[in-house]
Amino acid sequence: MEPDEPAVRIDGLRHRFKETVAVDALDLVVRRAEIFGLLGPNGAGKTTTIRVLTTLLPPQAGTVEVFGLDVRRRRMAVRRLIGYVPQALSADPALSGRENVALFARLFDVPRAQRRDRTAEVIDAMGLADAADRPAGTYSGGMVRRLELAQALVSAPRLLVLDEPTIGLDPVARAGVWERIHETRARTGMTVLVTTHYMEEAAANCDRVALMHRGRIRALDTPAALVASLQGEAANLDDVFREYTGDDLDGGGFKDVRVARRAR
Amino acid sequence: MSVSLAAPVEPVRLLASRTFALCLVELQKLRRDRTEVVTRAIQPALWLIIFGQTFTRLRVVPTGDVPYLDFLAPGILAQSALFVSIFYGIHIIWERDAGVLAKLMVTPTPRAALVTGKAFAASVRALTQALVVVVLAALLGVSFDLNPLHLLGVAAVLVLGSAFFCCLSITLAGLVLKRDRMMGIGQAIIMPLFFASNALYPVTVMPGWLQVLNHVNPLSYEVEALRGLLIGTHARLLLDYGVLVGSAAVAIVVASAILGRLTR
Numbered sequence: 001m002e003p004d005e006p007a008v009r010i011d012g013l014r015h016r017f018k019e020t021v022a023v024d025a026l027d028l029v030v031r032r033a034e035i036f037g038l039l040g041p042n043g044a045g046k047t048t049t050i051r052v053l054t055t056l057l058p059p060q061a062g063t064v065e066v067f068g069l070d071v072r073r074r075r076m077a078v079r080r081l082i083g084y085v086p087q088a089l090s091a092d093p094a095l096s097g098r099e100n101v102a103l104f105a106r107l108f109d110v111p112r113a114q115r116r117d118r119t120a121e122v123i124d125a126m127g128l129a130d131a132a133d134r135p136a137g138t139y140s141g142g143m144v145r146r147l148e149l150a151q152a153l154v155s156a157p158r159l160l161v162l163d164e165p166t167i168g169l170d171p172v173a174r175a176g177v178w179e180r181i182h183e184t185r186a187r188t189g190m191t192v193l194v195t196t197h198y199m200e201e202a203a204a205n206c207d208r209v210a211l212m213h214r215g216r217i218r219a220l221d222t223p224a225a226l227v228a229s230l231q232g233e234a235a236n237l238d239d240v241f242r243e244y245t246g247d248d249l250d251g252g253g254f255k256d257v258r259v260a261r262r263a264r
Numbered sequence: 265m266s267v268s269l270a271a272p273v274e275p276v277r278l279l280a281s282r283t284f285a286l287c288l289v290e291l292q293k294l295r296r297d298r299t300e301v302v303t304r305a306i307q308p309a310l311w312l313i314i315f316g317q318t319f320t321r322l323r324v325v326p327t328g329d330v331p332y333l334d335f336l337a338p339g340i341l342a343q344s345a346l347f348v349s350i351f352y353g354i355h356i357i358w359e360r361d362a363g364v365l366a367k368l369m370v371t372p373t374p375r376a377a378l379v380t381g382k383a384f385a386a387s388v389r390a391l392t393q394a395l396v397v398v399v400l401a402a403l404l405g406v407s408f409d410l411n412p413l414h415l416l417g418v419a420a421v422l423v424l425g426s427a428f429f430c431c432l433s434i435t436l437a438g439l440v441l442k443r444d445r446m447m448g449i450g451q452a453i454i455m456p457l458f459f460a461s462n463a464l465y466p467v468t469v470m471p472g473w474l475q476v477l478n479h480v481n482p483l484s485y486e487v488e489a490l491r492g493l494l495i496g497t498h499a500r501l502l503l504d505y506g507v508l509v510g511s512a513a514v515a516i517v518v519a520s521a522i523l524g525r526l527t528r
């Protein structure tokens with residue numbers, strides 16, 4: 001981890017799947033300790049960007065650094081710094097909640113003496129203590145999300161990457177997830193990179209947001225400044241979103257919804 | 265100086281600790297599906313009871329002074345281990361679809377540890393199944409050599425064979441990527457592997473072309489060793505173990521290299 005380097009620095013990232021250009025010359029800097037929201041319609045390229053950042057996809061062009069470490073050359077070191085909650089729900093249904101979290105504690109070298117306590121601690125913090133010894137296959141969607149947060153947080157990551165953490169959750173569960181993210185951030189000073197479709201959620205929770213459309217960043221600022229930049233009738237981030245992506249969401253037709261829903 | 269000394273130790277320690285963590289988690293998962301031991305024992309039981317007993321009466325397979333059922337039992341042992349292991353290609357695609365694999369790939373864990381964990385799980389399943397088959401065969405009157413050293417050797421052979429076929433299956437999964445295609449492939453390779461081996465009949469009765477296939481089929485070396493250890497027929501144990509260790513090692517390396525394709 002290089003001192004003074006931002007949490008994430010993306011320069012000229014491009015990624016294409018056959019004919020589809022998913023990410024197109026993307027530049028982005030996420031500062032340390034901020035909650036950064038990546039917004040965009042279906043198919044904008046948010047998940048692809050995150051998958052490059054988390055070392056799942058090798059970058060096809062451009063450079064991506066996490067705390068100054070190149071994701072291509074320093075893969076293992078980058079992985080040590082990241083906690084990742086993917087877009088699709090993904091706890092192992094055959095393991096109990098506690099076993100799911102304990103596995104990640106081991107995989108991130110949480111010292112043996114602290115493993116049990118740390119595991120119990122994050123499970124507690126996510127409000128799962130009562131369900132901890134049940135198979136995760138019996139959890140509701142909201143519980144799985146909180147379990148995934150527990151898995152991602154047990155290693156005390158420097159960068160928490162959340163791909164649509166609140167999709168499919170009821171309003172109470174959504175608020176619960178955000179509350180826990182804020183709590184942990186306040187305690188540890190970690191950086192949070194989050195994607196979402198929910199404008200009001202981004203406005204309420206993110207320090208800065210970027211609007212992404214067709215693989216590029218169209219606007220980037222604090223939520224308040226983005227709203228202010230649209231003089232006149234613009235009232236909220238929804239309007240900003242519409243302004244920059246247009247009403248032509250043809251990057252996000254049926255096909256993209258299908259791809260997004262398919263578990264990755 | 266100290267750096268150059270420490271450098272080679274670190275990856276080895278990492279691989280060992282991650283492999284341990286992933287094997288442990290596989291045991292936790294296996295603990296929950298004990299019922300399957302019974303259902304998976306049905307097929308080998310049918311082979312022994314129907315095929316084995318019928319062909320023992322017919323006396324068409326020249327097995328020397330060894331009763332056909334005795335000759336067949338080690339072959340069925342290897343077969344049941346093969347069936348268990350080939351399933352892991354489908355299993356890994358299922359884990360990919362459930363999002364579990366991607367999340368593991370983003371932890372600082374060498375791919376080889378992920379693959380070895382699966383190979384270990386396949387081996388444990390194969391061993392529990394072998395226990396059922398051995399007891400069943402003994403009940404049917406097969407006289408096994410119960411020398412503890414030989415039984416240990418049998419366990420080692422089954423572990424190596426299962427590791428090989430599990431990794432072969434994961435490799436194929438990494439090539440075809442889709443669950444239904446993988447099911448087809450599993451079906452398509454199991455029977456040729458089985459019939460192009462000495463599991464059902466001695467090499468001497470095979471046509472020339474089949475003998476060639478038999479020589480490159482690790483299953484044949486597995487069966488030869490099992491037969492030598494359990495019923496005392498001629499076996500080139502050094503060669504058999506050599507082939508099994510070599511092919512398991514190569515399969516682990518190849519499967520690790522191809523695993524990343526599943527999450528792209």
Ligand SMILES: Nc1ncnc2c1ncn2[C@@H]1O[C@H](COP(=O)(O)OP(=O)(O)OP(=O)(O)O)[C@@H](O)[C@H]1O
Nearest residue numbers: 017020022041042043044045046047048259260528
């Ligand atoms: N594995 C893949 N193979 C082929 N095309 C893909 C793949 N993954 C993504 N794409 C395409 O790349 C584009 C960007 O997809 P991506 O998943 O990054 O969008 P997103 O912003 O995360 O969308 P959503 O909000 O729906 O999750 C889309 O057009 C999508 O169809």
Ligand SMILES: [Mg+2]
Nearest residue numbers: 046047087260
């Ligand atoms: Mg997405």
